[in-house]
Amino acid sequence: KAGVTQTPRYLIKTRGQQVTLSCSPISGHRSVSWYQQTPGQGLQFLFEYFSETQRNKGNFPGRFSGRQFSNSRSEMNVSTLELGDSALYLCASSAVLSGGEETQYFGPGTRLLVL
Amino acid sequence: SQQGEEDPQALSIQEGENATMNCSYKTSINNLQWYRQNSGRGLVHLILIRSNEREKHSGRLRVTLDTSKKSSSLLITASRAADTASYFCATLAYNTDKLIFGTGTRLQVFP
Numbered sequence: 001k002a003g004v005t006q007t008p009r010y011l012i013k014t015r016g017q018q019v020t021l022s023c024s025p026i027s028g029h030r031s032v033s034w035y036q037q038t039p040g041q042g043l044q045f046l047f048e049y050f051s052e053t054q055r056n057k058g059n060f061p062g063r064f065s066g067r068q069f070s071n072s073r074s075e076m077n078v079s080t081l082e083l084g085d086s087a088l089y090l091c092a093s094s095a096v097l098s099g100g101e102e103t104q105y106f107g108p109g110t111r112l113l114v115l
Numbered sequence: 116s117q118q119g120e121e122d123p124q125a126l127s128i129q130e131g132e133n134a135t136m137n138c139s140y141k142t143s144i145n146n147l148q149w150y151r152q153n154s155g156r157g158l159v160h161l162i163l164i165r166s167n168e169r170e171k172h173s174g175r176l177r178v179t180l181d182t183s184k185k186s187s188s189l190l191i192t193a194s195r196a197a198d199t200a201s202y203f204c205a206t207l208a209y210n211t212d213k214l215i216f217g218t219g220t221r222l223q224v225f226p
Contacts, residue, residue, distance in 0.1 A: 033214075090157055101165070102207075104158075105160065106159070108157045111155070
């Protein structure tokens with residue numbers, strides 16, 4: 001099976017712009033989670049989608065939003081970009097292990113630089 | 116704040132030595148997972164230990180969990196240069212579907 005893919009891999013934007021990142025989960029995975037990774041804050045959970053519905057949400061401002069399509073592909077959008085939004089954005093799709101627990105498969109990430 | 120704190124922040128060892136990383140967390144958990152991240156790339160799931168387990172092995176990896184101390188350790192035996200990466204613990208609390216990641220340990224293995 002192909003892994004989780006994310007596009008684009010690198011992106012440079014300026015303050016005030018908006019950006020949309022895309023994630024395609026592993027075939028058959030219905031849950032997609034998004035994380036932001038920065039040197040200062042580490043890995044922080046943004047939100048999770050399951051069957052086109054947001055199931056969990058982290059503590060990020062409303063400028064960060066997402067959605068999931070019927071084919072499980074997901075997008076996240078950040079509006080009115082700030083310098084502090086520069087980060088590696090990771091997407092993960094979930095699978096249930098034989099014991100019933102979920103584990104996550106991560107994509108390579110999109111590195112966003114806001115100037 | 117993040118659920119997990121990892122110790123040490125960075126660790127440098129020679130090939131063949133063992134590497135031990137520790138993770139502490141704050142609330143009751145359903146399970147704890149360890150992930151590896153090569154520089155600037157996505158995370159790879161290594162091992163999962165349930166809250167009712169105390170120790171688990173997978174190849175050269177050994178994970179322990181002490182729920183009374185709210186801590187876990189990851190031991191990599193006979194390390195290799197290819198083990199150079201950042202290692203993160205992640206906890207799944209009860210009644211939640213979201214993983215909370217620790218701060219990570221940067222491991223450097225010198226040939």
